[in-house]
Amino acid sequence: MEGPLQTGSFRWMKSINKSTILNIIRFHGPISRVEIAKMTKLTPPTVTNIVGELIESGIVLEQKRGESTGGRKPILLTINQSAFQVIGVYVSAHRVRGAVCNLNGRVVEESERPIPPNPTAEQFLQTVQEVIQRLATGIQQRQIPLLGIGVGMHGLVDPDQGISLFAPNLALSDIPLRAVLEERFDVPVTVENDVRAMALAESWFGQGRSLADFICVHVGSGIGAGIFSAGSLVHGPSFTAGEVGHTMIDAAGPRCSCGNTGCLEAFASGPAMERRAQEKLRHGSHSLLREQLQGEWEKLSGSDLTVAAQAGDDFAQKILADTGRYLGIGLANLVNLLNPRRIILNGGVFAAGDYVLDSLKKTVHERSLTLPAADVTIVVSDLGKRAGTIGASTLVLKKMFQPQ
Ligand SMILES: [Zn+2]
Secondary structure: OOOOOOOOOOOHHOOOOOOOOOHHHHHHHEEEEEHHHHHHHHOOHHHHHHHHHHHHOEEEEEEOOOOOOOOOEEEEEEEEOOOOEEEEEEEEEOOEEEEEOOOOOOOOEEEEOOOOOOHHHHHHHHHHHHHHHHHHHHHHHHOOOOEEEEEOOOOOOEEEOEEEEEEEOOOEEEEHHHHHHHHHHOOOOEEEEHHHHHHHHHHHHHHOOOOOEEEEEEEOOOOOEEEEEOEOOOOOOOOOOOOOHHHEEEOOOOOOOOOEEEEEEHOOHHHHHHHHHHHHHHOOOOOOOHHOOOHHHOOOOOHHHHHHHHHOOHHHHHHHHHHHHHHHHHHHHHHHOOOOOEEEEHHHHHHHHHHHHEEEEHHHHHHHHHHHHOOOOEEEEOOHHHHHHHHHHHHHHHHHOOOO
């Protein structure tokens, strides 16, 4: 039987100078004490003292000696990436996915469970705790201190209180995630909207690195955006900033789950794309998928469309291109409003690659104003399915490295 779960403390990060130095080592390491003093404008004795404390805590390591032009080679400092671990939990429409990450965002262990259909708040919280418990047991066995738990939760989240205000896919509201998980696991817990957590992951470990203005757009059961503006995540006073799925792209369009008509989500979410394809097949559209589904149109999935498109099926290619066009209209609105440097796309539909991206990019460029359209690059996330759990883990890392 392993010992009790070890936990790290944020207390030693209370000093601004300490977190500044730690962040410089994270960004610029391996780096010498002299260079840190130059970059921070702190006195060399202050740097030496603080670095000493960081080394003692186990988070910073002295590495091999660096290059020197004559004289003694300086000792270089790096982050000890495996000194602590964090747990990131991503709650999507139907599943809870969890991962243990090192300080550099590398995934060490994963676990996931389906959420029972129409769950009560207790059943839902039980599922989340089971995923975390399983990962915490692994951390315990490895005897590495756990720094904290981050949760990226779909729907409306109050990150200040750590509450899931409304989770539309679960039909649950006011779930006190932070209070319940801190009570159970006795580590700091941070809760954030799932797509905002993904945007944070892109900012630290993905294609948003070193960009102050970018947008991460996730297309799944819903469509949401995590907006980075001037280097910070945008929340809005009601925490609803980024709800691009509920911007209208056609006033005469189908009804959306929010009660409005013609929202982007009602055209281009995963389920909306599947419904469009099913409807057309039901009405006799010619496709390779007819033989495969044998009249059971409701079994058609987004990945069936990708496979059929790759096999040369015109029908599937058209459905995907239409989806790209709808998404392009929504993204053009974001480009005109926010002038981002980059849009980073995430979600199952992008496995279809150019079948969806060609029309998406073309539409963004046709429908955005010339200047911002020329400045924006559109890419697919290379964090893939792990963006949610890595993002949730990054919530904890951000608290440690950038506490202000
Ligand atoms: Zn809507």
